[in-house]
Amino acid sequence: YQGGLYPGGSNVRPAAHTAAGLARGRAIVPVDARGAPDPNGKYGLVTIGVSITAGETKALIPVAEAHPEKDPHLVIVNGASAMADAEQVADPTNDYWPALDGFVADAGLSPRQVRLVWIKTTIGSPSTQTLPQNPQELRGYLVEILHTLMEHFPRLSVAYVSTRTYAGYSTTKLNPEPFAYWTGFAVKWLVEGQLNGDPALNFDPARGPVKAPWLSWGPYFWADGLNPRSDGLIWRCEDFHPDGTHVSPLGRAKNVDALMAFFMTDTTAVPWFIDDEAPQRRGWSPA
Template structure:
């Protein structure tokens, strides 16, 4: 009877929430509202004048800043041969959940610029009113996560910012939106201070909140937070020196701000482009997105960064690199306290270190079908919960299977790879494994995680629908014979081949014939192509475009 009463109560709460949430009266999505007014006073549209497009000067400046997004060395100097472009997220729990799905999706997207390294630096609980303080420890964790994937702060050049206040001091409009805008100014200033080459910050406001009964997460507050981002961008367009991206004299203290995908729609009422938010798009709290909701936002992000004119300038594929994504062929964890048990068929990977439970996850990847030189490699897993800072180990013995591995039969942890910093629950844990991948001759890879004493974490396994993955940025010699990437085939290429001789797939340079090995055939290719001049690779320019 108690169970039945609980079920009836839950059903009543759900129905009350759904009935309450069908509409947000008077709320018209900003991109549909256009020049119309909210509450008779506040104009819609994403940009000034009720337009959904930035003004001509801001659009031109966006193209200028996008032209500065180019592969860079750790020093921050342009480097078209070995450089990377860092792309981060900044925000709260919803942000990290949605960006994690986007990150996995884009790491498998071979139709984008392979030199863009995506890293989820958003974190649960890190709302705008919390991280507007530049001294908050969150910002140290952001830097740690960037370093964990092999990026320097000088290589981070693009960001997605999605934020809201966790504890607004008022729900009155426009006061709460103006408070949020003040927090956002402090946040983008801190982002630019930490990442001096951060050129572009794409922003998004909250998804629909009307299914929640929490007045700090519901409607119309969620809708109205969109005005905070709209006014933030308008302040920059109107030459606010606090948001100077280089157009004005004085210190540069902000990236250029643009709308990313606008995520709000009025519940189940379709907006003009068809977007809706249904109850199934949410977790039971009706605040955080469900897997369906996460996927909806990830698809909007992927579509935006594949088609936005400013994003195309830096995210289009290049002729000299390609992405190769390797999903785990085997993943399982072993438990010290159950030495003969196999946990290879469960939907999660447990990582724990306590007297009661010590669990070690093992991952295996097969990259033997593509041995091209690797410029960068990232290992990533979807987090479910827990907050350890694990250690990552290489496992040389790759003969184990997820169907049979146990603590008693598990291979030894061969060598320490790196300590991995804290990544948020619901987000992505990621680590740079470039040197490790380069050193493996057949590219059959295996790894294991260990947890510090007293800590635990749960990852999603391939049986859970989101397999751990390794994404390889492989080098494509777009000009055969050019072993050193200087766009000419000459004696320097002979020198490069000789210096990298017999390094196999570990050699970042020297593979003049693109067969994945540095050997005598590369000398032959250089001699055949001697004197050739190579066209520059397609993709973001390496120069410094002039101010429009």
């Protein structure tokens, strides 16, 4: 199966898709509870995923809030749950959804103020254990999740989707290798579906009924253990708790660094993450 984040084995987002995402990013402005532009309003980024995602979001929020360049109108909401994997969240009647609505309300946001999501999820203890069937199953769940998100948050505009972290040290059947690596194929095929005009993933009202937000890869977290990626990323035993699945504070810090770097440098994220009135651009330097 062809690698690369995007079609043709490329790791570069197609220019036309980037342009569409940039236009959406620039259109995200502070709004009131009804969704009308308001300089004193706000807009929300909601995270969706499992317990690992919940822990990473919990760590991300204070780091983002402390950064002087973060736009003060942006509210990050931890919508991930240890009790709901992709299969469960794909069910629109699951108890996860009223809980998510509560998380958003508790953060002081209305449904119409949620403009962005970051998704990092997987299938817990997967029963489908072959390639391509396993990532195809996850892709299907992601499509259903996106549809339900659009129902709950009618002005949702942008979704970034990430892979699982390395699971080669896992001592459980929760989501070991190769399933963690295979989440990359699920995300790749999801984004490719939108690029190829899948009506179930259409984000452009000029092309038909809108079924999904604009989609893109978020940070790619997987690396092959101690074998360095081209950017030097490795995963050590100490980056994980004893179960080898959930990241330790060390591992969580790596993923928070990756998220901050992404939000502060990706062309489509800069317009809504960075405060235009920040006195100077310092960028992001990992701890």
